[in-house]
Amino acid sequence: MILFYAAGASSLAPHILLREAGLSFSLEKVDLITKRWSGGDYNEITPKSYVPALKLEDGDVITECAVILQVIADSKPEQSLLPTQSLRSRYHALEWLNYIATEIHKNFITPERHGGVAANFLSKTASGQQATRVLVSPRLAYIDRVLDGRNFLMGDSFTAPDAYLFVMLTWAERLELDLSPWRNLLSYFERIAMMPSVCASRKIEGPPHSLKEIKESVG
Numbered sequence: 001m002i003l004f005y006a007a008g009a010s011s012l013a014p015h016i017l018l019r020e021a022g023l024s025f026s027l028e029k030v031d032l033i034t035k036r037w038s039g040g041d042y043n044e045i046t047p048k049s050y051v052p053a054l055k056l057e058d059g060d061v062i063t064e065c066a067v068i069l070q071v072i073a074d075s076k077p078e079q080s081l082l083p084t085q086s087l088r089s090r091y092h093a094l095e096w097l098n099y100i101a102t103e104i105h106k107n108f109i110t111p112e113r114h115g116g117v118a119a120n121f122l123s124k125t126a127s128g129q130q131a132t133r134v135l136v137s138p139r140l141a142y143i144d145r146v147l148d149g150r151n152f153l154m155g156d157s158f159t160a161p162d163a164y165l166f167v168m169l170t171w172a173e174r175l176e177l178d179l180s181p182w183r184n185l186l187s188y189f190e191r192i193a194m195m196p197s198v199c200a201s202r203k204i205e206g207p208p209h210s211l212k213e214i215k216e217s218v219g
């Protein structure tokens, strides 16, 4: 499998899950400004022009983060990265994946375009960042309540939605969204940040793009 990624983007979630699953994979970095990767034009991999994309052994390319996470989890069912014991618990895990994709991930993505391209997916302006905080905060507050008495979204063990939510929380941190009022969410974030698969993935990807330059000049 080949995972196409950009540092710290939503693609970090499948990256973490691939490591948790213990699957063999390689990484290809995509430049989101030029839409190029080491093999050429990224739009030839996916005309959707965004990461993540997962190229399977037979050459088929799967996109959409929430679906890629399911492909990875189902490739190693014995790791229980999505529930296999009952359809009902699987539906609840899918409920989380869909919630994170539509209510959190999408609300983080800025409509701003820098230089005509969506080079950077998080807002770089003070007003854009504030707008993101307003949209995302009530959703995070909801998750904080759910996490009361739970270590992970599905209970006691780490599953695919946790990888996805963790990345969203790194974005909250980058936007200086203070998580400290949400005690459950904060300890959840800190717990996952220490997992070896998470540390390794973040180290390999390196620092995400800076949000500083426009923020400082806009003041």
Ligand SMILES: N[C@@H](CCC(=O)N[C@@H](CS)C(=O)NCC(=O)O)C(=O)O
Residues within 6 Å of the ligand: 009, 010, 011, 032, 049, 050, 051, 052, 063, 064, 065, 066, 101, 105, 109, 117, 118, 119, 121
């Ligand atoms: N619907 C897609 C959205 C993916 C997405 O937002 N990718 C961002 C990075 S997190 C991206 O590559 N943006 C570049 C662009 O839109 O040009 C998914 O769920 O995977």
